Amino acid sequence: MFSSSVRSFAALAFAAGLLSGCQSVSSVLESPEPNAGPCPSALSLYDAHRLVEIDGEVAYENVGFTGEILAVRSLCSYYGERPILANLELDMGFGRGPAANGQSRTYEYFVAVTRRDSAVIHKEVFPITVRFDEGEDRVYLTETIDAISIPRADETTSGLNFEIIVGFELTPEQIAFNRSGQRFRVAAGQD
Structure with a gap:
C-alpha cells in the first residue's frame, strides 16, 4: 500500500527580513534560468534511518x-540571489512485530538542513501515524x-x-542498536 502526504517545511531565516516567498519548486522550475550549481545532497542519517522497538532481550518475538x-529523493531550484528551494520525497517502510501493541503507531522523523559536514542550520520534526489493517x-x-x-x-x-x-527521532538505546549493526528489516525473508 502506497500513500502520500504533503508537509510544509518552515522557511529558514538568518534575519527577520530574509524569508522566501511561498513558491514551490515546481513553479520555480518553469523559469528558463538554470541553477547556479548542484542541489544540496539529500540523505538519511545512518544512525537514525531505522527504528526498532525491542521489549527485553534482542529476539524476534520481542x-x-x-x-x-x-529512499530519499530531492529536487531543487535556485538562481540569481534567490534562496535554494527544495522538495523532498521519503520512501518509508513500517513493520508491526510480534510484541507490537495496537493497530497503529505514531512515529516521528526529522528533516535537518546543515552546512555540509558542519552545523545544523535548521531542524524540524514531523509526526506520521501509520495504521496497520487486521493481519497486516x-x-x-x-x-x-x-x-x-x-x-x-x-x-x-x-x-x-x-x-x-x-x-527517525530515536532513544539512546535505539541509536545503540542501529550502531551495533543488528537488523530486523521490515521485509526480511520476503520475496
Whole structure:
C-alpha cells in the first residue's frame, strides 16, 4: 500500500527580513534560468534511518513496531540571489512485530538542513501515524516535504554547501542498536 502526504517545511531565516516567498519548486522550475550549481545532497542519517522497538532481550518475538527510511529523493531550484528551494520525497517502510501493541503507531522523523559536514542550520520534526489493517504487518508510505527554503549568502553560494538530512527521532538505546549493526528489516525473508 502506497500513500502520500504533503508537509510544509518552515522557511529558514538568518534575519527577520530574509524569508522566501511561498513558491514551490515546481513553479520555480518553469523559469528558463538554470541553477547556479548542484542541489544540496539529500540523505538519511545512518544512525537514525531505522527504528526498532525491542521489549527485553534482542529476539524476534520481542520486536514491536519498526520503521525504515528506504529512499530519499530531492529536487531543487535556485538562481540569481534567490534562496535554494527544495522538495523532498521519503520512501518509508513500517513493520508491526510480534510484541507490537495496537493497530497503529505514531512515529516521528526529522528533516535537518546543515552546512555540509558542519552545523545544523535548521531542524524540524514531523509526526506520521501509520495504521496497520487486521493481519497486516507491513505498510509502505511516501512522505513529501514541500518548499524547503535555504538562504544563500550571495549568488555564488551553491547547493554543494548544504545537506538535507533525514532520520527517525530515536532513544539512546535505539541509536545503540542501529550502531551495533543488528537488523530486523521490515521485509526480511520476503520475496
